[in-house]
Amino acid sequence: MRKYLLPQNGNFYKANLHCHSDYSDGKLSPQDLKQLYMKNGYSVIAFTDHDILLEHPELNDENFLALNGYELEVSESGKKWPDSKTCHLCFIALSPDNITQVCWHRSKYLFSNSVKHREKVRFDESLPDYERKYTPACINDMIRLGRKNGFFVTYNHPSWSLEDYREYSNYRGMNAIEIVNFSCCVGGYDDHNGRVYDDMLRGGKKIFCIAADDNHNNHESNTPKSDSCGAYIMIKAERLEYSAITGALESGDFYSSQGPEITALWAKKDVIHIECSTVREITLLTGNRSCQLKTAGAKGIKEADFKLNGDEIYFRIEAVRHDGKKAYTNAYFLDDLRR
Template sequence: MIPSAFAKPGRFFRGNLHTHSNLSDGAISPEEVCRRYKAEGYDFISLTDHFVGLFNFPIADTVPFRDDEFTTILGAELHSGAQENGDLWHIVAVGLPADFAPTKTKFFVAEDDQETGPEIAQRAVDAGAFVAIAHPEWSGLTNDDAMSVTAAHAVEGYNHSCMVDAARPDGFHTLDVMLMKGRRVNVIATDDAHFADPDAFGGWVMVKAEKNDPDQLLEALKAGDFYSSQGPEIHHIEVKDKKIHVECSAAYRVVVQGRGCKAHAIWGESMTKAEMPVNKMGKSPWFRVTIVDRAGKMAWSNPIWLD
């Protein structure tokens, strides 16, 4: 069994799915955001400015900044309703139509008359977007909050800006809780860059598609045909002969995680291949793979369901 991200035709394109410009609270223009990501070797981005009335509900028109080497997907960071802790929801929506209807969120404040977080996420999915729950650790998201977003395609497992500014970058506990409750969600790494601090180019997705085309990239995201990284590459994952086989760029640790406490680490010098028996995952119906290189940078597969 080979996950479709490693079986389908095409190549991996590097992209960032969460970034801000001076259309909301970022420090630089949309054009400069796109220029910097292209200069850093990215194939695409989604510019996801804060979709609130304070900024006139922006969905940045990044179409003029596309060319033969670099493309963009329209998107926004949506805010509506209160989490259990009373704070406003943050939902990343990639692939929104330019005319997506505004919410009742004028400022960064949750009000009783707003859509709930799960409702705005569902409306974004209905409009054609790929939706992710943003920075769970930074937001103080509860497990009940996370489970309430039934429309989510993914969870932000790593958010670079939240690492730089708050040392709260993670969403993997939220992801694993959702998986343990049977929710088939994937995981993304993002920057959430605002460019006032060194908060860019720290986490990204590698999306498998035949062309660097917005529509193809969006469909691949929805299908889970990607992995996430801070630098290492995942070349192949396969379940064969009762073993999990992994091929990657040079790593000193390959970790396979499953339900609950199930995890197994494989150590080695400059490993480019690793394998372990599937039974190390016990009765876990899924596993995911984490690659760690010599510098401590990581790459993460999406969860792989054994059925």
């Protein structure tokens, strides 16, 4: 019997889970962003402006869904900005009614246009101001509070953040890591983070991966340095409705991409089957030295079967187009599949 790793039923919805508008340090309004992304086939944007959780229900219609979210950052002190390490996390509300911000400070941390919207933020007034410190303990506490209070938490752009294994190996509890951050890539940083994802997986962290824009729109769209519409996830859900979309996020019913499409993914006994748009090669990456590659060269391939040995710990798949752009599945642990 087939075990579908991407649901057999439902529709794919294209989504950007990391987006900045002119409510913080982005250049475009939420309405302008909706128009730009819908022109490029998107149905979902998580608005994750810096340090302010604000909802945009006026954008929602039968073809578009705005998710509520915000981005938190905590940085090393005592260093110049170009040299300081930093950790950025996006919190995406799993319920449309969840607009109470966690880790709030009444007077610190806001910058750029976020300052103008301080009075709009809802928070638990019975709690003291949350002091951020660049330590694993504080970062893990922020993640814990986000998860406890109904947010999908992503760990963002480790390359741009100057973080390496010494830092991210100590972080616990996030839902996902950004395997691609498009804004950082067009800015000159190598934020294709497959190796970081594997480090975390091999360290026992059962997390998903997302590709996201982190767009600020400082350059015109459709120009070489535009940071919009370059990295996204495809969510498989029954309908374009808030709880259906966030439920699919929680379940990992999505894949990440910069271009290739994945149309089917299932397991049958010890065989993993994938179907996709035409690509140059398809690679099975694992938790040990059992990786596999299928290719047909210039002709291209649209599907592949991988027979597992049974000792891989986990596997994930990358489909690489002839132009080098990739699609990425989430990781699947063998002990979970055997249940």
